[in-house]
Amino acid sequence: MKTDVIVVGGGLGGLTCARDLARAGTDVVVVEARSRVGGRVEGMKFDDGRVLQMGGEIVGTVHHGYLELAAELGLTIVPSYTDEPGMYGYDMLEGAHLGEDWLTEADLASFARLDEELLKIAATVDPADPWSHPDAARLDRLSVGALIRSLDPTWMAYRLFEAGALSAAHGTLERGSVLAWARAAAGVGGVLNTDYSQWENLKVQGGSSVLVDTLEAELAGRIRFNAPVASIHVGAPCTVTLISGEVLQADAVVCALPVGPLRRVGITGLSTARLQSLHRQRQALASKAVTVFDEPVWRRVGWNGLAVSEHQIGGFWIQGESALSSLLGPEKRGYIDAAPPGTLTQSLLESLERLCGGPVDAKAVLWRHWGTDPYTLGYVALWEPGDLTAVGPLHGTHEPPFYVAGSDHWSAGYMEGAVRTGRDAARAILGQPRPSLYVES
Ligand SMILES: Cc1cc2nc3c(=O)[nH]c(=O)nc-3n(C[C@H](O)[C@H](O)[C@H](O)COP(=O)(O)OP(=O)(O)OC[C@H]3O[C@@H](n4cnc5c(N)ncnc54)[C@H](O)[C@@H]3O)c2cc1C
Incomplete structure (x- = not known):
């Protein structure tokens, strides 16, 4: 043929x-x-x-190629989880929090400093040719973790940066190249992919x-x-x-x-x-879980369904009216392999109970282990x-x-x-x- x-x-x-x-x-x-x-x-x-x-x-709104294709195909684009009102969740080792009351002004200022620094670097990177950057070799060798430490963050801010990276299933901050992070932002006109309001605010209806x-x-x-x-x-x-x-x-x-x-x-x-x-x-090896409910349990406590977690499961976001999505990334792969059956689901439900302040009646937790699927062997590109x-x-x-x-x-x-x-x-x-x-x- x-x-x-x-x-x-x-x-x-x-x-x-x-x-x-x-x-x-x-x-x-x-x-x-x-x-x-x-x-x-x-x-x-x-x-x-x-x-x-x-x-x-x-x-998100910065994804012009996808949105253009969806329009050509006659599909409707609707808001995603970012439209959900409520407080952000933090599932920390000492306990869960909703909202930012427990963080100091210095913690909050640390986040802004990292974003500013990365965007400053992104403005100097040509996404089509990051290799020609005058400082390419150093910026590629520099980990995002090292960059953050050089900005003198608070200890809690550093932990949250790390939890955020692991929740996105990319690996720890040490596994991210500054040049690659800056290139990703430059590739969509200077917006960091941690800015969910522009990277994750839309989805196809259905x-x-x-x-x-x-x-x-x-x-x-x-x-x-x-x-x-x-x-x-x-x-x-x-x-x-x-x-x-x-x-x-x-x-x-x-x-x-x-x-x-x-x-x-x-x-x-x-x-x-x-x-x-x-x-x-290379790719990050990740698994995804979808937890299904009869009702949006997060609304009971004023949680917006979005959370980072320092526990086994990376975090949560709303997939639909009664379902939450989660990711589990490469750094925790060994935990999956070592865990007795059911342990992973139990860990996920415990995280949810901490965030919701009590029992959650999940109908099902569905897992998809993309990292070991022979026709994927990954999740998204990982630039160490x-x-x-x-x-x-x-x-x-x-x-x-x-x-x-x-x-x-x-x-x-x-x-x-x-x-x-x-x-x-x-x-x-x-x-x-x-x-x-x-x-x-
Ligand atoms: C859990 C998870 C969550 C994600 N969330 C998001 C998100 O919210 N937003 C977003 O924009 N992106 C997200 N992504 C990333 C996004 O889904 C992918 O980047 C994108 O779909 C990849 O498309 P692709 O065509 O490049 O590769 P793939 O979708 O991987 O397609 C490759 C195809 O090749 C086939 N194949 C493999 N080996 C062979 C072979 N030997 N012979 C023939 N065929 C073969 C596979 O079966 C597959 O159909 C997510 C990915 C995962 C895994």
Whole structure:
């Protein structure tokens, strides 16, 4: 079988790319390992019929690529959890708090100082080329933790910074490169991804899986399901060999795999430098939990459903009228492996009880362990100190007839990255003008 283009991986990046190609009249096929598309965007039907988002869920006003695509698909965008009134939750080791009364003026001032410092650095970083920054090597080696300590924060502020990083499932502050954090902010016009009011204030009505369902419907007949790819050869023609042994041919290949599974696919015909760059990237290994209730229990105590936690579960945010989402990140991976069955869920419920000041009657706690799923092996891109330098300027670029798409090829991961890179790969193949991946539209 021969087509113009084979897109390997039917996540948001691959589907977005394939849609643009198909609409331009290209003969394109998407080859997907699983029996479903969407990858890290997954809607799961609960007993009572509601669809819960087990992966990517929320976007923000700075995510122009995603919002533009949603509008093209005729989808409605609605406010997310940031619209919920109430107090922020802090599930600290000594006990839980709602609101900021227990923090000092000095603690609060420490937060503002870090944001200011990171934004100051972000203003000097070109997100398309952070490597050319005059101080790139030092800023990439510098951990966010070291930067915060240099600003002389209070002890409690430092603990909260750390809890916040772990709640986002990115790893500790020592695992974050300052240059990478600054690049992520610069990539959306100078807004830190800790600014939830701009990064996380919106979602697709019905859940993010609705967008994937809509793309899938548009690509009907062009998707090969249950077709894990074993190897790719880049040449004329390109060949894609499935685990089953079947060989597909095309003039071009779009690799839209997360970086973990990508390392397991044999790739020949590419420059050594590109392969090294692709193989050098990493992801945070994370799990997600969704806790389902009959009613929004957080409202009983005036909690807005958003919390950081120093305990086993990272934190909470509202997914819907009666469901809370949580993340558990790479630093706690060992805890999952060591825990007897049920312990993780018990820890999560204990956190909730501390925040709600009493028993919470959860109908279910659903877990999705993305870090060990063979077709994801991660969560979002993780840039440890030194990683940006090691991956280098080939990041997010193409080597025709080999193209890349997917959130790992953008500065900060996320659904926005999947859409922007998917569209960029399609434009490159079609020979159309390509705005920078980081220019605001
Ligand atoms: C728990 C969790 C919460 C998240 N929350 C948010 C959020 O709220 N907002 C946000 O913007 N982003 C969020 N993200 C990130 C976002 O979901 C992803 O960045 C984005 O969906 C990735 O899309 P992608 O197409 O790059 O990769 P993927 O979605 O991972 O797609 C890759 C595809 O490749 C397939 N594949 C893998 N190996 C093979 C193979 N050998 N052969 C063929 N196919 C293969 C996979 O099955 C998959 O379908 C979250 C992610 C997770 C896991």
